[in-house]
Amino acid sequence: MSTAIDAFDSLLAGRQRILLLSHVNPDGDAIGSQLGLKWLLEAQGRQVIAANQDGVPVLLRADQVAPGWQEMVHNPMKPKRRGNGYDLVIALDCSDLPRLGKAYSPALAATPLVNIDHHITNLHFGAVNIVDPAASSTAELVWRLADALGWPIGPQAAQCLLTGIVTDTRSFRVGHVTPGLLGVAQQLMEAGASLAAVNELVLERRDVDTICLWGHALAELRLEERIIWTAIPQTMRARCNSVEQSDSGLANFMVGAVEADVALILTERADGLVDVGMRAAPGFNVAQVALALGGGGHPRAAGCTLALPLEAASQQVLAALKAALAQQRHAEQRP
DSSP states (O other): OOHHHHHHHHHHHHEEEEEEEEOOOOOOHHHHHHHHHHHHHTTTTOEEEEEEEEEEOOOGOOOSTTTTGGGOOOOOHHHHHHHOSEEEEEESOOOOOOGGGGGGGGGTSSSEEEEEEOOOOOOOOSSSEETTTSSSHHHHHHHHHHHHHTTTHHHHHHHHHHHHHHHHHHTTTTEEEEEEEHHHHHHHHTTTOHHHHHIIIIOOOHHHHHHHHHHHHHHOOOTTTTTEOOOOHHHHHHHHOOSSSSTTTHHHHHOOOTOOOOEEEEOTTTTOOOEEEEEOOOOOOOOEEETTTOEESSSSSSEEEOSSHHHHHHHHHHHHHHHHHHHHHHHHHHO
């Protein structure tokens, strides 16, 4: 990490117009790490644009949890934003270049790129790669970066980074929570961040349309070979006012079923693609399945996007999961 941070510091020197990107269908860590780094770089005198093709999820559109969220743009290549061009691109919380979606234009290919991420499936696609799968979140890595470079962390940056850490650890309830991470959270709170705001406004709240969608999705639950799964077609979304990005958290709920080792949700998008979300119970790994299907993630939380009809996507992912889980169970039985 220290070598990568030194390389980042050298690459940053003299670069003023910086573009920050994160993965499609962003979560709290993607937005939190992105906006947190934006605040930090602006405090260092840089001009920074933060972009994501899908924007900021509804529950993160609050200054109490993601200050600066209003400045997130969908298309960073509009002339009024691009100016004379970017001289550095930083990808956050993204395991591979295609996952940046339309926000990463081919016109940026010649611009140096820094890759900051904690996914075990990260492909190290940057000129500099600050990648640590043992980290709780990308927001934690941004904190480490700021700490190593001696950058002060103001209250806005602190809030964004705490939001990233808390949402990716489900409020310190999953793996990678260490005494050191709790110390980082304490420092961010001392800098002005609110833990209660993240818990109350992001983790504990749902709108009525989301509750409606969860109800329909749960009514279609199936259990096959300890895989609990459901599919969300566009027709189901239509019954709930076509709510978008509202299946987040549902997979975490489903994987709590005692009869399941893996939870799977397949969501049909308006453009015909299918988003696949997987969660694994302790002792099981879904990251390699996601990677084989063109996605990525963590051992216990991973996903991908498939250009298939919903039924075909369901069959393909279920077959891959069944084979992977059978292999993992067999490996566990070996002496």
